[in-house]
Amino acid sequence: MRAVALIVAGGSGSRFGGPVPKQYRRLAGVPVLRRTVETFLTHPAVGRVQVVIRAEDAALYADAVAGLDLPPPVIGGADRQESVRRGLEVLAGVDVVLIQDAARPCVPAPVIDRVLAAVQPGAGAIAALPVADTLWRGPDAVCDTLVDRQNLWRAQTPQGFMLADILGAHRAARGQGLTDDAAVATAAGLKVHLVEGSPVSAKITTEADLTEAETRLRQNLTDIRVGTGFDVHAFADGDSVTLCGLTIPHTCGLAGHSDADVGLHALTDAILGALAAGDIGQHFPPSDPRWKGADSAQFLRHAANLVAARSGVIAHTDVTLICERPKVGPHRAAMQARVAEILGIALDRVSIKATTTEKLGFTGREEGIAAQAVATLRLPE
Incomplete structure (x- = not known):
């Protein structure tokens, strides 16, 4: 019936x-x-x-x-x-x-x-x-x-x-x-x-x-999954950058098809990786004009919804921003709160860190910003 x-x-x-x-x-x-x-x-x-x-x-x-x-x-x-x-x-x-x-x-x-x-x-x-x-x-x-x-x-x-x-x-x-x-x-x-x-x-x-x-x-969530993500965006003309969902004043912007939020892109890829669900480019192709200037929060929210569709939970996330400038420390707490809000998880399940490369490489030369992320998921067997 x-x-x-x-x-x-x-x-x-x-x-x-x-x-x-x-x-x-x-x-x-x-x-x-x-x-x-x-x-x-x-x-x-x-x-x-x-x-x-x-x-x-x-x-x-x-x-x-x-x-x-x-x-x-x-x-x-x-x-x-x-x-x-x-x-x-x-x-x-x-x-x-x-x-x-x-x-x-x-x-x-x-x-x-x-x-x-x-x-x-x-x-x-x-x-x-x-x-x-x-x-x-x-x-x-x-x-x-x-x-x-x-x-x-x-x-x-x-x-x-x-x-x-x-x-x-x-x-x-x-x-x-x-x-x-x-x-x-x-x-x-x-x-x-x-x-x-x-x-x-x-x-x-x-x-x-x-x-x-x-x-x-x-x-009941005994299938533990861990995924990693990495992303890079070069500096471009502008007066602010978007990092982990926050707009931060800066001497230049970041180049990218969307809002170039390198932190959220890396974290989205980490969650997709833990699900074995491809990468951010497959879900939001840069060739698609719909994502021109898009808020990367919707990319991360999409990844979180895929976890929910599997009846799973996001147990923990860890993002490391790699750059000489801007300084991340003054904005860390607000970034953490924004990521927790997007994912719908507790604040203590979100880690945001920053480091430099001691003036080495493209980030050391202040040519852009990189980010790496790790996401831990718990899914039903």
């Missing part, structure tokens, strides 16, 4: 807190939403992914899913039930829909398989875990009544249904404010099967959840 994944990302993340909703926070360098979307895009039984978002998050959404093959997002409603219904209304030509919380980015493929296998006309299925802990009802945080945990389950996502069944159920339940699609389905008389979920499918609700998810994710 043809399946579509409907990713619900319309929440404000009020319980999580902070200026950015949790679905746009970065998990091991990659937005949570992107990891969730890629989980379903790469599943062989899912032919399409549709995302529902808040209107005010349009810019965050565009940045999070840049480069992915997705239809335009659906703008959600005032609550989750309305957002899901709006998403369902735009779907057509599919048999089964998998409704997924954006804040559950680590759903294992076997869980998706089990949900899909249990869906049939008139019956849906949800991923869930049986409750294993002792349960107390405790008014005022005091143990009062022991709750029988037999037949109790913790609901997860995805929750799968025949599209016609769940769309009809949502239309019938409009305005009821139900927070779970299984509740919508059972209210419409549909049977909903419980299938085995996974502890790694935990929802990110707090900062601690995000930290735990990152720890778990990094434990």
Whole structure:
């Protein structure tokens, strides 16, 4: 059966807190939403992914899913039930829909398989875990009544249904404010099967959840890759140079088809090398007029997106700028911050250094600037 994944990302993340909703926070360098979307895009039984978002998050959404093959997002409603219904209304030509919380980015493929296998006309299925802990009802945080945990389950996502069944159920339940699609389905008389979920499918609700998810994710990234890059640009007429994303006043500029940012070019090549994905010239040919004067940040961001597409992370980067002038020291911290921003990684995972060649060679004669870079990646086996 043809399946579509409907990713619900319309929440404000009020319980999580902070200026950015949790679905746009970065998990091991990659937005949570992107990891969730890629989980379903790469599943062989899912032919399409549709995302529902808040209107005010349009810019965050565009940045999070840049480069992915997705239809335009659906703008959600005032609550989750309305957002899901709006998403369902735009779907057509599919048999089964998998409704997924954006804040559950680590759903294992076997869980998706089990949900899909249990869906049939008139019956849906949800991923869930049986409750294993002792349960107390405790008014005022005091143990009062022991709750029988037999037949109790913790609901997860995805929750799968025949599209016609769940769309009809949502239309019938409009305005009821139900927070779970299984509740919508059972209210419409549909049977909903419980299938085995996974502890790694935990929802990110707090900062601690995000930290735990990152720890778990990094434990699974056991393919360590190291790549190197090197680049050179000659001095030319001008009054500034661009190094590691910063424009620095100087007595001349650097010659190049793009902005000639020798540091970012070397680092882009290092990441591409670690991926065995060619070099910067293959991805951004200097013969292509589109890259004339281009900001090299987009080259580096492209390389980072390729890492994300492999479900990997950038563990560390190290750039060495080789020149007599300009002096790099006064700008080092700002360069480090800019590279970290472009790559979406922590500041302490970016190293920027500088050296001279003691007046030897073309850099010693102040004919240009060179850079070498090393990138360490962690990928799934």
